[in-house]
Amino acid sequence: MTAALAIALVALATSSACALCGVFLILRRLAMMADAISHSILPGLVAGYVYSQGPNLVTGFLGATASGLLTVFLVETLTKSKRVKEDAAIGIVFPALFALGVFLVTKFFDNLHLDSDAILFGVIEYSPFDKFLFGDYDLGPKSLWVLSGLVVVNALFLKVFYKELKISTFDPQLARSLGFSPSVLHYSLMALVAVTTVGAFSAVGAILSVALIIVPPVTASLLTYRLKTMIGLSLLMGASCGICGYFLATIWDVSVSGMIATTLGFAFALAFLFAPDRGVIAQVLRRRRQQTRFLAEMLVVHLQSHEGTKEEAEESRVEHLIAELKWPEYQAEKAIGVGEQLGWVVRHRDRLALTEDGRRTANVVSKR
Amino acid sequence: MSILQDLIFDYTLRNVALGCMVLGIVSGVLGSFAVLRRQGLLGDALAHAALPGVCVAFILTGLKTPVALMIGAAASGWIGLLAINQLLRRSKIDSGAALGTILTVFFGFGVVLLTVIQKSSAGTQAGLDKFLFGQAAGLVEEQVLTMAILSAIALAIVVALFKEFKVVSFDSEFAQSIAIPVHLIGSILSFLLLIAIVVGLNTVGVVLVSAMLVGPGAAARQWTDSLKTMIFIAALIGTLSGLTGAILSVTGSKIPTGPVIVLVLSAMVLISVLFGKARGVVWAALRSRRRHLAESAK
Numbered sequence: 230m231t232a233a234l235a236i237a238l239v240a241l242a243t244s245s246a247c248a249l250c251g252v253f254l255i256l257r258r259l260a261m262m263a264d265a266i267s268h269s270i271l272p273g274l275v276a277g278y279v280y281s282q283g284p285n286l287v288t289g290f291l292g293a294t295a296s297g298l299l300t301v302f303l304v305e306t307l308t309k310s311k312r313v314k315e316d317a318a319i320g321i322v323f324p325a326l327f328a329l330g331v332f333l334v335t336k337f338f339d340n341l342h343l344d345s346d347a348i349l350f351g352v353i354e355y356s357p358f359d360k361f362l363f364g365d366y367d368l369g370p371k372s373l374w375v376l377s378g379l380v381v382v383n384a385l386f387l388k389v390f391y392k393e394l395k396i397s398t399f400d401p402q403l404a405r406s407l408g409f410s411p412s413v414l415h416y417s418l419m420a421l422v423a424v425t426t427v428g429a430f431s432a433v434g435a436i437l438s439v440a441l442i443i444v445p446p447v448t449a450s451l452l453t454y455r456l457k458t459m460i461g462l463s464l465l466m467g468a469s470c471g472i473c474g475y476f477l478a479t480i481w482d483v484s485v486s487g488m489i490a491t492t493l494g495f496a497f498a499l500a501f502l503f504a505p506d507r508g509v510i511a512q513v514l515r516r517r518r519q520q521t522r523f524l525a526e527m528l529v530v531h532l533q534s535h536e537g538t539k540e541e542a543e544e545s546r547v548e549h550l551i552a553e554l555k556w557p558e559y560q561a562e563k564a565i566g567v568g569e570q571l572g573w574v575v576r577h578r579d580r581l582a583l584t585e586d587g588r589r590t591a592n593v594v595s596k597r
Numbered sequence: 598m599s600i601l602q603d604l605i606f607d608y609t610l611r612n613v614a615l616g617c618m619v620l621g622i623v624s625g626v627l628g629s630f631a632v633l634r635r636q637g638l639l640g641d642a643l644a645h646a647a648l649p650g651v652c653v654a655f656i657l658t659g660l661k662t663p664v665a666l667m668i669g670a671a672a673s674g675w676i677g678l679l680a681i682n683q684l685l686r687r688s689k690i691d692s693g694a695a696l697g698t699i700l701t702v703f704f705g706f707g708v709v710l711l712t713v714i715q716k717s718s719a720g721t722q723a724g725l726d727k728f729l730f731g732q733a734a735g736l737v738e739e740q741v742l743t744m745a746i747l748s749a750i751a752l753a754i755v756v757a758l759f760k761e762f763k764v765v766s767f768d769s770e771f772a773q774s775i776a777i778p779v780h781l782i783g784s785i786l787s788f789l790l791l792i793a794i795v796v797g798l799n800t801v802g803v804v805l806v807s808a809m810l811v812g813p814g815a816a817a818r819q820w821t822d823s824l825k826t827m828i829f830i831a832a833l834i835g836t837l838s839g840l841t842g843a844i845l846s847v848t849g850s851k852i853p854t855g856p857v858i859v860l861v862l863s864a865m866v867l868i869s870v871l872f873g874k875a876r877g878v879v880w881a882a883l884r885s886r887r888r889h890l891a892e893s894a895k
C-alpha cells in the first residue's frame with residue numbers, strides 16, 4: 230500500500246464513520262452537542278493515558294467515552310435544574326472540561342515533548358497525543374484499522390437499532406409507549422459520537438471531525454425527506470468530499486483536514502443554493518411563479534366580472550387593464566402572457582376574451 | 598503581600614492581570630445579553646468563524662499588527678453571523694446545525710489559509726497561533742491597551758442603548774410594537790459580542806471564549822432578577838475569575854492562564870447554581886423541604 234493510497238483510505242474511512250453517526254444527531258437537533266463532545270473528551274483521554282502511563286488506544290477510548298458521556302450528563306443536569314438554558318449549559322460545560330484536560334496535560338505530561346505553545350494553542354491536532362499525521366506512512370495503516378473498525382461499529386449500531394432510533398427520533402412519545410428507553414438510546418448515540426470523534430481527531434483534528442459529523446447529514450437533509458436516502462447521501466457526500474479534499478490539499482499543498490472541511494462547506498453551499506425543492510433558487514423561482522400565476526388569476530376574475538355586461542368591450546381592452554388595475558405595462562403583459570400560456574385567455578388585437586378554462590378558473594378563484 | 602506588590606510593579610503579571618480583567622468585564626456584560634437571548638453558542642461559533650479573517654488580515658498586512666488582526670477577526674465573524682442568519686431564514690436547518698456548519702466550515706477554511714501562511718513565512722506564524730489560541734501569559738502593553746479601548750467603546754454603547762438592549766433581549770415582540778428597530782438593535786448587540794470575542798481570542802483562545810461569554814452571565818442570573826444587577830455581578834464574576842486565573846497561573850505553576858481562568862469561572866458558576874441568592878438550587882430544596890415538614894406537622 231502506498232502512502233497516498235493509505236491516506237486516501239483513512240480520509241474515506243474517517244468521513245464514512247463520522248457521517249454515519251451524524252445522521253441521527255442532526256435529526257435530533259444535537260449538532261452543537263457533537264461540537265461540545267469533540268472538545269470535552271480531552272480530560273478523559275488524558276486520564277486514560279495517565280492510567281496506562283502513556284498513549285494507549287484502549288484506555289484513551291474508554292476515558293474519552295466516559296468524559297463524552299459526562300458532558301451529556303452535566304448539560305442535561307444543568308438544563309433540567311432550570312437554572313441555565315441548554316445553550317448556555319453546553320457553552321459552559323465543554324470549555325470547563327477542555328480546560329480541565331489542558332490542566333491535566335500540563336500536570337502529567339509535562340516531561341513529554343510538550344512545549345507550552347502546544348497547550349496554549351488549545352487545538353487537539355497540535356496536542357502531543359497526535360501520533361498520526363497525514364502523510365506519516367508508518368502509522369497510517371494503524372489509524373486506518375481504527376477508523377475502519379469505527380465504520381463497522383457505527384454501521385452495525387444503525388442497522389441493529391434502526392427502528393428504535395427512527396421511532397424515538399421522529400415520535401418520542403410513541404417510543405416511550407412502546408417501552409424503549411429514550412435515554413439509553415440517547416446516551417448510546419452520544420457514546421458513539423465520543424468514540425467516533427476520538428478516532429477521527431487523530432486523523433483530522435477535533436473541530437474538523439465535527440465538520441465531518443454534521444455537515445454531510447445537514448446537507449443531505451436539504452436534499453431528501455427520506456431517512457434511508459439521507460443516510461446514503463450523507464455517506465456519499467462524506468466520502469466524496471473526503472477524497473476530493475485530500476486530493477485538492479495535495480495539489481495545493483495545504484492542510485488536508487482544512488481542505489476536507491472547505492470542500493464540505495462548498496458542497497453544502499451548492500445544496501443550499503441549488504437543492505431541487507428547498508434550495509434558495511428553487512424557493513425564489515417558486516415564489517415568482519406564484520406571483521405571476523396570481524396576476525393571471527386576477528386577470529381572469531376581472532374579465533369574468535365584466536363578461537356579458539355593456540362595459541365588456543371597454544373593460545377587456547389591454548390599455549384599460551393598465552389604467553384600472555393600476556398595473557404597470559410589463560406586469561399586464563406578463564399576466565396576459567401567463568394567462569395565454571395557461572389557456573385562460575385569448576387575445577384579439579387589443580381585446581381579451583376568456584376561454585372555457587379561464588371561466589372555470591375565475592369561478593374557482595373567486596370562491597377561494 | 599508580595600502578590601499585591603507584583604500585581605502593581607511586575608510588568609508581566611500586571612499586563613496579564615489587566616488583560617484578563619478587561620476580558621472578564623466586557624465578556625461578562627455582553628455575555629449577559631447573549632445568555633438572555635439564548636445565544637450561548639453563538640459566541641463559540643463566531644470565535645471559530647474569525648479564523649479565516651485573521652489569516653487574510655495577516656496575509657494582507659504581512660505584519661503582526663494586533664489591530665489589523667482584530668479587524669480581520671471581527672469582519673470574518675460578521676460574515677459568519679450573516680451566513681448563519683441566512684441559513685436560518687432560508688432553510689429549515691435548526692440553529693444548532695446552522696451554527697455547527699458555519700463554525701466548522703469557516704474554521705476549516707481558516708486552517709487551509711493557516712497552512713498557506715506557514716509555507717510562505719515560517720517564522721512569523723507563531724504569533725498568529727497565539728492570537729487564536731490565546732496568549733494571556735504573553736500579553737504586551739500595546740495589546741492590553743487596544744483591548745481596553747475596544748472594551749470601553751463597547752461598554753459605552755451598552756450604557757447609551759441600555760433600555761433598547763433590555764427590551765429587545767426580554768421581549769422582542771413588545772420592542773417591535775413600541776417602534777424600536779429590533780433588527781438593528783440585535784445587530785448592534787451581535788457586533789458588540791464580536792468585540793468581546795476578539796478580546797477573548799487574544800486572551801483565552803478560540804475554544805475557551807465560549808465559557809467567558811456564557812459563564813459570568815449564567816452565574817450572575819442566579820443571584821438576581823434585575824438586569825442591571827445581573828450585568829454588574831456578571832462583570833464582577835468575569836473580572837474576579839480573570840484576576841484569580843492570572844495570579845494562579847503566573848505565580849503558581851506552569852499551567853496556562855486561559856484554562857485556569859475558565860476553571861475558576863466554572864467553579865463560580867457551580868457555586869452560583871447551588872447557592873445563588875435568587876435561584877440557587879440549595880435554597881429551593883430547603884424551601885420545599887421546610888414546606889413539606891410544615892405540611893406534615895399539621
